Amino acid sequence: MSASALNPRTTTYEFLGPPGAFLISLGVPICTYALYFGCSEQTGGCPPPLAVSRISAALSDPAWWKGLWDTQAALMYLAWYTFCVVAWAILPGDHVQGTTLRTGVKKTYKINAFSTFLLALGLTVGTITRYGPQSFTFLYEKFVGFITASLIMSIVQAVACYASSFRPGALLALGGNSGNPIYDFYIGRELNPFSFGAFDLKTFNELRPGLILWFLTDISMVCEQATRRGGFSQVTDSLWLVLFFQGLYVSDALYNEPGIFTQMDITTDGFGFMLSVGDLCWLPFVYCLQARYLVFTPIELGVVPSALIVLCNFAGYYIFRTANGEKNDFRNGKNPKNLEFFTTESGSKLLTSGWWGLSRHPNYFGDLLMALAWSLPTGYTTPITYFYITYFTVLLIHRQRRDDEMCEKKYGKDWKKYQKLVPYRIIPYVY
Numbered sequence: 001m002s003a004s005a006l007n008p009r010t011t012t013y014e015f016l017g018p019p020g021a022f023l024i025s026l027g028v029p030i031c032t033y034a035l036y037f038g039c040s041e042q043t044g045g046c047p048p049p050l051a052v053s054r055i056s057a058a059l060s061d062p063a064w065w066k067g068l069w070d071t072q073a074a075l076m077y078l079a080w081y082t083f084c085v086v087a088w089a090i091l092p093g094d095h096v097q098g099t100t101l102r103t104g105v106k107k108t109y110k111i112n113a114f115s116t117f118l119l120a121l122g123l124t125v126g127t128i129t130r131y132g133p134q135s136f137t138f139l140y141e142k143f144v145g146f147i148t149a150s151l152i153m154s155i156v157q158a159v160a161c162y163a164s165s166f167r168p169g170a171l172l173a174l175g176g177n178s179g180n181p182i183y184d185f186y187i188g189r190e191l192n193p194f195s196f197g198a199f200d201l202k203t204f205n206e207l208r209p210g211l212i213l214w215f216l217t218d219i220s221m222v223c224e225q226a227t228r229r230g231g232f233s234q235v236t237d238s239l240w241l242v243l244f245f246q247g248l249y250v251s252d253a254l255y256n257e258p259g260i261f262t263q264m265d266i267t268t269d270g271f272g273f274m275l276s277v278g279d280l281c282w283l284p285f286v287y288c289l290q291a292r293y294l295v296f297t298p299i300e301l302g303v304v305p306s307a308l309i310v311l312c313n314f315a316g317y318y319i320f321r322t323a324n325g326e327k328n329d330f331r332n333g334k335n336p337k338n339l340e341f342f343t344t345e346s347g348s349k350l351l352t353s354g355w356w357g358l359s360r361h362p363n364y365f366g367d368l369l370m371a372l373a374w375s376l377p378t379g380y381t382t383p384i385t386y387f388y389i390t391y392f393t394v395l396l397i398h399r400q401r402r403d404d405e406m407c408e409k410k411y412g413k414d415w416k417k418y419q420k421l422v423p424y425r426i427i428p429y430v431y
Helices: 017-037 052-059 062-066 071-090 113-131 143-164 181-187 201-207 209-229 237-255 257-262 273-286 289-296 303-331 362-378 384-411 413-421
Strands: 094-100 106-111 341-343 349-351
Touching (some): 017 143, 017 181, 071 113, 113 237, 143 201, 289 362, 289 384, 303 349, 362 384
Antiparallel strands (some): 094 106
């Protein structure tokens, strides 16, 4: 197959094309910093007193810009990323195959993300046990420095991947070969850049450095509050709930690592700045917002509110896990629940009963319920701590629309028939 046939030119844009890609590439780092400075005890609250003159003075002060850099934090972050790579290499793990590529081959991946998580967690708990909670507060204390370090890593990887994608024989993403450098840099030009044997940079970043660091950052928040309040017994129930909920989510994702190989990020999207900054910077340092807020705004919920929030989270988790279980079983040729399905003219089969008969993306519905449960422990005094569920709702609706567009191109008129059988997109009987 010729290079032009294997890597056809991208003729349609997402995210409003190059202007949108440019604005998002600037907006994501700015928003990450803004969420810190806009919800921080260092700046005076969540949000701090708004004064345009204060913002203008800060941005025009070279000392403020220098304060975004922390050499210690940068070295720590580099050590953390190195630890993840070494753990991938030396820890045992199964080898599984991904989906068939356009070249007709299947990539083989080594999976040991959960083992890496357990090792990191064991070292963290051992450190805290031996030296006390104050020994693990550095992620809270050097938060801005870690944001900067992860952002630099994101940019370096995105630039390297974009440059590498021009080598002969590179398999490009169907959506990332537009010829516009701004758009292709953002969306990801090569499907699997820096892929050597069982190592693949895209899948490695998807689950390891950022996802595990998110939970370790939550632990650092608990340690910071414990240090301030006189021990772990004095940590508020709200912060324990956030740690538990997000820890469960991270553990589930890492334990079910093979499930990512059928996701759009892996099968369709290239690896560019969109995924690098999302995996390495946005995920660990934005998703911990609720835990970080509760450090300096301790909230005691009580038994009944806590129980209701737990119920919300586990309802979401049950839907998320059982829906994904139905999908993964069906894709692997199993149907233990005897679920009904619709067969397209191409021979593909689409579930039309169980959770997948209630909506086309029931796992997203579970995700949204969990996101709500993570925000509820922060109370109702500020809307900023509800940023995650607001952003996540927009993200999942956009992802659902992308998926629907792809399925309509793939299945044609059969997709219209399927939409009549399963009319709801995410939330049954609502949307």
